[in-house]
Amino acid sequence: MLHEFVFRTVDLPVSDRFEAWAELQSRTHAPMRLTRIALDGDRADRAPEDYHGHQRVFGLGDVTVWPAAFDPIAFRRTPKLIRQSDPETFHLSLLLRGEGAASWGREQVAYAAQDFHVSCSSMAFDVRTGTEPVRTVGVEIPRSLVALPAHKADQVIGSRLSGRTGMGALLAQLLTQLAADTGPYEPSDAPRLGTVVADLVTALFAHTVDAKPRLTPEAHGRTLTLTVKAFIRRHLHDPGLTPTTIAAAHHISRSYLHRLFQTEGLTVAAYIREQRLRNAYRDLTDPDPVLRATPIHAIGARWGFPRAAEFSRAFRTAYGVPPSEVRYGTSAARYESGLVAK
Incomplete structure (x- = not known):
């Protein structure tokens, strides 16, 4: 089985849950500001300060995959935070349940289930989920592993990429399979799986901008x-x-x-x-x-x-x-x- 790190807010006191979740997200991707969004429906059984989040993290060589389920939230990465720390990674998030929207200056894109959202640690962004709990599979991949010229790869940032057809479907299938069960894979398989993920991300980006990947x-x-x-x-x-x-x-x-x-x-x-x-x-x-x-x-x-x-x-x-x-x-x-x- 691949080595995994598992985090659940329910294992913490209610008053500490959101702060711990925000810290974890900043460590997993890059420093961000997180803000809670109110849940739809009756919350009589939940304290106002309560927050539910569950995340698993496993490494595939230089690629990191993290399936997660969490309450509604807003993420913001500012120029100041970029100057503070930039790991120079692309982040792809496959939305499995819920909805969201991302803003890039004047651009705004909405996302639904089976869509990929793409961001980059080197660029400022605002991302908001809807008012229902969200389930995703996130991928952190170094920019250097995407075998496209930087100006081509950057054209994909902020795009809504489908996980239902073509290269997107292949990547989505692999990620959901890994998220469902890492048991069949040995730690020695991790770098090879990371290579496959990087190849598929490159192919998906290349198809999106109609570029020829340098594979x-x-x-x-x-x-x-x-x-x-x-x-x-x-x-x-x-x-x-x-x-x-x-x-x-x-x-x-x-x-x-x-x-x-x-x-x-x-x-x-x-x-x-x-x-x-x-x-x-x-x-x-x-x-x-x-x-x-x-x-x-x-x-x-x-x-x-x-x-x-x-x-x-x-x-x-x-x-x-x-x-x-x-x-x-x-x-x-x-x-x-x-x-x-x-």
């Missing part, structure tokens, strides 16, 4: 591999999904596509099969009544196995049991197949 061939390959994998996951239902069609959709050769996957110890066909079987397994074990009533062969066809025998064979190879046994359990599967007398 190394290795970084370009990692970003392209993530894009290809996302394409594959969106088209698993298509029996015609092949290395040829995947390569054509990304304007690369089949041999280059195979090389991308070989660097991860995979083949394209194996990745497609693994993803299809994983989705089929999920559907077979889902308690939803509609899925329970869907024939097993139909679930296989839904995930790219049009022939029932082929689906059963591939499933047994992957999981050691036939699909029916996963859905019904051993005795029920044997009963259904006629191996046990009725």
